[in-house]
Amino acid sequence: MILSKKTRYAIVALTRLAKEYGKGPIQIKEIAVGEKIPQNFLENILLELRKMGILGSKLGKAGGYFLLKKPDEVNLAEIVRHFEGTIALMYCVSEKAYQPCEFCRDEASCNIRKVFKEVRDTSYDILKRTTLDSLIIRD
Amino acid sequence: MILSKKTRYAIVALTRLAKEYGKGPIQIKEIAVGEKIPQNFLENILLELRKMGILGSKLGKAGGYFLLKKPDEVNLAEIVRHFEGTIALMYCVSEKAYQPCEFCRDEASCNIRKVFKEVRDTSYDILKRTTLDSLIIRD
DNA sequence: TATAATGTCTACTGATTTAGTGAACAAAAT
């Protein structure tokens, strides 16, 4: 059930970029060293976040990454969903990765499904209302 | 985030055994065929559940598996936790697989941790109060 | 008592996913 390192790195890196929001591009190296993330791996992750439209980048010397959206416009549900494939624990209750159940005859009356639907929905609600700005620690 | 097949098979097999509670041993083959689970794989799973103390078995001809506990005494939290290792999405909020956070200085003030603690706690509550008897479909 | 039908246990395996690495390339500042 533990999130992949990729997902965890993404959340930490985004929180860092939210903290520096408005300060222009931050270099990969600075995030990698500061947040203890392998730099090559972090490059792939930031690239994915850029393709998702969450990050922008500046090329060349004095380049780097920065948040395109405002910190309160990026929620954890979309991050987890993108890197994990889905929020749900069973395909039959997933929004993004739905597949018909391989066991039950009728999903509407399946009690196993009901439970995991409830787990998905409550988890989704928590992640959805958590935006990057609420993750920043201001000392 | 999807549960492994092992975990899903375990839940389905246990629900079946709960349905047949009190009827004596049910053969692996009957469960395998009825619930569409590969028999060899199911053998491993039922063996694990026996070692957990949830199932009992009868050897030899006319043997099989049966629930040792009453269906309302087996909850999904213990099943998921056993087969997935933990309920939590981050080690730093896990009861069973706790490890100190690799990123934050102070877990008590980490906001990322707070969110995933809430996700873990609510998921745990739902799974904990769901027992096998509530999963049986009676037609 | 022989035999057939079951569970037990250990080891093995192919496929997939995870967690990266490496290198050639492109763009921008100086």
Place this chain on the structure above:
DNA sequence: ATTTTGTTCACTAAATCAGTAGACATTATA
């Protein structure tokens, strides 16, 4: 021009997943 950065693609070692296979132990029953 040179240096510093991000971009892209290909590759890989290790771990996990999803089973299989086979020898063995136990029990019912004919």
